[in-house]
Amino acid sequence: MAEYEAQSEIKTRVKGAPRLYFLNNEELMEFFLKPEFGGEPYRTLIPKCFPGISSFKFGRQANEIVGFVTPSGEMLLFNEIIKISDNIADAIIALAEMMKDALQSLQIRCCSGLIKNPNKTDRWIRTFPAQTLILAGQIYWTSELDKALESWYKSESKKSLKQMRKEYDGVITRLSENLTTNMSLADRQKTTALLTSELFLSKKISDLIKNDWVEPTSLEVSTLMKFYFNEDTAEITIIQMFSSSQYAYQTYEDVYQAVITPETERYIIHITTALNLNKYVAIESSRASGKFETIRCLAKTLGRLVLPYCCSNYSSVDSALMAFEVTAKLGAWAVIKNYLDMNKNVLEEVSYHLSRFLRSMNDNEFDSSVTLNGIPISIQLKPTFFLASTGPNTHGLPASLRAFFRPIAMKGPDTGKISEMLLIAEGFTEALMLSQKV
Template sequence: LRNANDQLDQIQKSLEAYLETKRASFPRFYFLSDDELLSIMSQTRNPEAVQEHLGKCFDAISKVTFTEDKKKDIVDMNDMIKEKVHFVSPVQTMGSPVERWLGQIEMRMVESLQALTKAAVEAYPEDGIVRKDWLFGPFPAQAALAVDQIMWTKCAEDALNLVEKGNQEAMRANINFTNKQLEHSVELVRLDLTKLQRVLMGALIVLDVHGISVLEQIDAAKCRSVNDFDWSKQLRYYWAMEEVLMSDGTRASDTCIVKQTIANIRYSFEYLGNTPRLVVTPLTDKCYMTLTGAIHLNYGGAPAGPAGTGKTETTKDLGKALAVPVIVFNCSDGLDYKIMGRFFSGLAQAGAWACFDEFNRIQVEVLSVIAQQMLTVTHAIRARKETFEFVGREIPLNPRFGVFITMNPGYAGRAELPDNLKSLFRPVAMMVPDYCLIAEIILYSEGFGSATALARKMVNLYSLSSEQLSKQDHYDFGMRAVKSVLVMAGQLKRKYPALVEDVTLIRALRDSNVPKFLSFDLPLFFGIISDLYPEVDVPYVDYGSLQKEIENQLRLSKLQVVPSFVGKIIQLLETQLVRHGVMVSLGSCNVRICTRSQDNFLGACPQSSTPIRSPNPAPRTICSLFFASSGIS
């Protein structure tokens, strides 16, 4: 038995050494577990079998397209909503190790996006306002958004140069031009668009609305030159034809670069897919400025603040703005220095960013070792080394490496960071986000014309509700609740375009909030709505056949048809349409009957193909329910 154990240990060590060589060949393998990597290695003769693991290596690539001949070359990549981006040249898979052709996919991804972005710059329409054909043309959403930002920067700097020469109305004319652009974009959102086009327009409007607010601030601050701080503190995009020195010491030309204050950062052309963008507020701008300054000085960034203030999302969105791969890692007290060492090794070689969420949950002893590991990488970057020694191995260094940590100071179970670790990060406080501005911009992106007035009333409604309604654990008036209402309002706007915008928003507010309120809070809530929206009559939805089928299922279950109970089942169904997970509480008997009745109804629907399972969580451990880090895998 001892001999067998010794042999097993030897096999385990040899396997780990083999996997380490594969990870060194393609650094993104460091972000996969041993089981996933073994699954990839076992399918080297069948490249198509690697498809299911692509999302772990490339965040936005859902699948790639293989040629139908025996060569099995890869010709394009696709994201989750089926946006297709063709490669400038095919990737050959037959006869190559899997880590080699995955590395070639990474190279083709960057080359193709850079070529498409350059083509989008050259094809940009002359008038700059009517851009429908250009936006919905052959360019991926990422390229269109990057070029939109490049052109916004160019127009703003042209206006500032004219102001410097004495034309005081140049910036106001540029603001009017950008407003016309936005009006045209909002008109496009109201059309019957495909999902790809709608997501692109939503992201474009979010960026353009922020662009207008920046221009108005610059005009109000009497900014007179491109060298003024009010302009240089903005995140600015350029297509650099001549060679430019980057913050990491490298040089770049004929590519997109991003500038903010003293930082010059290369746009990395990591494929982002066609995805929404975060609403940029003054708080977000300050966080961006701190983080880009940290990158320039080879520090990490440390946003800190209460839950729900956008620390992680802001870091991820800055990664999107610079097209850098961002790995989000949820920290726990079970992490040890070996796991973190391997993770840092992958980050340094792949040139990726890591966002360690709730970093101060890690034990103090481990944090001290992490400080030494990060200091080793930071010193190597500052010394402009191409390779360096890390945890006993000589590894190559990609200077794009970045580490960001988010913290909730003062929360239970949180450790104080050691001083040697604090000195490696630039802190930034993230407090209460601007709900009104965020709501306004999201409403614009959903196609609402009177977004400013609607957003102001909506924020007042949530403020009054949080003050006047009873205090319950499940009541939520934070940013996540606001976002779900805005998404529902956008769905209603597209479904009923002729409906008055006030009525559309009130319906969304009512349908998303009423299910969670207790009966004695409902009159207060409806009273607040009637005060904010006097003389607006909101009709209730006629559910017709849906309601009849629910009543039929109740009778089949030998239950009475009570109108309020039928209403609760409909509310549960509506809530599931806008929420990933739903908790049904208060009265265990009613909960079981309500959910069982809905399950019976969904099972009877021919359109519903979703399997329904009812596991009992009581006998399960926390680890089996929510997963945990395993030392073996």
């Protein structure tokens, strides 16, 4: 009886802070039964609530947190010291807000530094974390590209675009040369990630130059993903085709930057178009085709949290509904693998609740509150659901759910192109020849 009451109390407390769902029952019991500030539960369990954090930096007092360390070893300091209260759920929520504020402040400084010195110097790279470096590079690229395209439309000359490509070639060469010098592991990872991003942006410039003429509304221009930064509010608007979204400032789990091949870019366009139509995505492909990596790449670009869920014949209705609730409260992207592997009766009931939940979100146009299994849920950021399987996904879905998902067929990755880009990002000069041997 005492154990049942304890479990009920834990569920009540966890409802207020969905990130506590990342802890198992034993860890939650340890949390609530040993609330010593700065003790072992706080130092080891709190970081588990945040996928993009390996540890927190504590202040002089045991209940003070002044910053956090990312899995790649980068340290970010909060704008102000956080004092953990007796209510751990409130503390978790406060930490999430301070993480976002810290990233926004760093992004403003990072973008300002790049505008003053667009050469992406070593000092600039060492000063800021990889997430803000890559994002600032994309924002700067968007600004310069819009200027170059406007000049092309007015003068009918590609001079501005060619000059922009020349500048990017110089940056890429310098970053590649830096990788051959002695540097710390964290700086090497940041430089490699930044170089991978810059290579993709440079290639998009080259693709535009190959065209004799492009209209502002042409496919070559509208399919480009552009980043617009508001320095006053630190809001970043990301536009591609007819879709528009706000950057969510979720901390990266790692600094690895995926290589975006032309095939990957087409999949991303399909996904963003589906989301713009209030649809969700069912990806059908063979094994090891990069389904999860493609979703994760887009999520990192938009600053969103990705939560993978794997279904099986042993999955229950309660566990599925809990996963949907956590996804909704965190505004995350849920990648549900092997959805059709659930027991038939469980699949029907879960699909019924999920379809009602998705319809509630679409009907309310993302109001502050939606319902899941009859329970109102307050959401701040619209969640997204992906179904990933190795076979035809939508054909086996219950009719109540099929209308909400748009199918996308994905083939295997272009390993040759990916190998070439990774070798270039690591500083190899003969990347094309070496990629053919990988």
